[in-house]
Amino acid sequence: MAANVNVALERVQSIGRDVVAALPNVLIALAVLLVFWGLARGARNLIQRVWGSREGNLGRLFGRLASGSILLLGVLVGVTIIFPSVTPASLFSLLGVGGVAIGFAFRDILQNLLAGILILITRPFRIGDQIVTGDSEGTVEDIQIRATILRTYDNLQVVIPNTQLFTGKVTVKTAYEVRRLQYDVGIGYGDDIGTAKQVIHGTLAGLKQIRQDPAPEVLVVDLAESSVNLRVRWWIDPPRRKDALDSQDEVLQRVKEALLAHGIDLPYPTRQILWHDQTEEADGDRVRQREGWPAGKGEAPPSRWQVVREREQEPS
Known part of the structure; x- marks a missing residue:
């Protein structure tokens, strides 16, 4: 029993001597790591400053990647200082094997990371754009490394993986400065089509919420069961959803009032x-x-x- 205690004490003393002997190396490694931390922070700020005028989110992404790479390099240098027997070659071989294992384990995360980088570089849409993807529609609030944050018009947050946005169909409703809206209005078969068109054109000409260049259009699109359908098309600026709803509200109200005031019927569907x-x-x-x-x-x-x-x- 006494012999076992002596062996344990000798091991503890040996560990203590090793720790004391390695203490200078630990302090040097901490100093080196502190230097690399400062370099990482400076690189991140520099990249964000360079990219800030073009795309702030892209600058933040590359700044984080550069900062993380520099910190990782600092950790590796610190490990070689604390443990002199560990060589850079052994560390890089370990990183190679570990990188393959991490790649298989986090394949989806890496795919989303690459898709996020490509989205930020190609910029099919930007922060602040209103997009439609799948059954989600809203305003892009943030493009992160893994996912894009979408804020719906009902004030809900939708997190969409970048891979889905990069490989799927995305409709950008605010990609251009102007946008065309349309609505079908039905008039009676006994009403004069030319008169109805003239009334609608005159009504749209007096509205300030729609553009007069390009000019609004009124086209006959269908001879339906109970009505002759006229498609009213007009342009708005800017093309955001709120402006589209306000414009449609005013156009439909004014067109209905004008047609009824001129004796033009807006028939209900009928069945015999x-x-x-x-x-x-x-x-x-x-x-x-x-x-x-x-x-x-x-x-x-x-x-x-x-x-x-x-x-x-x-x-x-």
């Missing part, structure tokens, strides 16, 4: 229903059934089946 007497003897017989012609309302027209049979019986 023919009730068939279900007590007739021919009900269910597709050859004799009168296809909805009301009983007692005059002579029923021939059914299409009767017409076909009569044509077949005609001599060739």
